[in-house]
Amino acid sequence: MPTLYEFPPTRSNRVKWALEELGIDYTSSFVDFFKSEQQSEQHKRIHPLGLVPVYQTDTYTMYESVAILLQVLDEYPHAKLAPPIGTAERGIYYQWCVFSSAELDPHLFDFMKHTMHLSEEERVPQIAQRAEKQFRARGQVLSDFLQDKHYVLGQHFSGADIALGYSCNWAAYTGLLKEYPILVEYYARLQCRPSFHKVFGS
Numbered sequence: 079m080p081t082l083y084e085f086p087p088t089r090s091n092r093v094k095w096a097l098e099e100l101g102i103d104y105t106s107s108f109v110d111f112f113k114s115e116q117q118s119e120q121h122k123r124i125h126p127l128g129l130v131p132v133y134q135t136d137t138y139t140m141y142e143s144v145a146i147l148l149q150v151l152d153e154y155p156h157a158k159l160a161p162p163i164g165t166a167e168r169g170i171y172y173q174w175c176v177f178s179s180a181e182l183d184p185h186l187f188d189f190m191k192h193t194m195h196l197s198e199e200e201r202v203p204q205i206a207q208r209a210e211k212q213f214r215a216r217g218q219v220l221s222d223f224l225q226d227k228h229y230v231l232g233q234h235f236s237g238a239d240i241a242l243g244y245s246c247n248w249a250a251y252t253g254l255l256k257e258y259p260i261l262v263e264y265y266a267r268l269q270c271r272p273s274f275h276k277v278f279g280s
């Protein structure tokens with residue numbers, strides 16, 4: 079049985095959501111950030127940077143939340159959460175999966191740190207302002223893309239919605255999502271999924 083090394087509600091939830099959508103059995107290994115377990119020698123043997131998520135099966139060990147998501151959804155093609163390789167839909171799916179971790183997450187991370195998580199003395203307003211500006215540009219691009227769509231691939235829910243849905247969850251937490259009614263509605267649709275509740279709670 080595969081193992082997900084996780085610390086909810088961090089980016090390990092992106093992988094957990096994919097596993098719950100697939101309905102496969104897996105073991106959860108809680109990596110306690112409050113005890114700095116992610117920095118332990120034991121954890122660094124499976125993630126050299128001391129991060130989560132890590133996904134381990136009998137045959138491989140992987141990190142990077144979106145890469146793991148792409149891999150597990152390909153392993154279960156009957157779930158139809160990943161379009162066939164080489165199709166136009168597959169290209170769009172790749173684009174938005176990567177967009178979530180490459181274009182949205184870094185700015186959400188900086189904004190969250192410098193407005194919420196760091197102590198007042200450690201916060202740098204210029205970093206928060208820059209992160210907000212960068213996120214807003216990207217949020218608008220995503221909003222424009224989704225304005226006439228139910229999901230990234232139209233009516234069909236896919237892994238791209240899991241990848242972006244995680245970023246929307248993060249953006250809602252930071253207060254940045256509410257500026258985009260289309261994204262708020264999109265995120266509300268994603269929240270209706272039973273697997274969302276299993277992973278994120280109410």
Ligand SMILES: N[C@@H](CCC(=O)N[C@@H](CS)C(=O)NCC(=O)O)C(=O)O
Nearest residue numbers: 088089116129130131142143144179
């Ligand atoms: N690009 C990586 C980012 C992984 C990452 O930064 N994980 C954070 C949680 S969201 C972490 O493990 N932080 C622990 C630490 O900084 O000590 C991914 O998407 O998996």
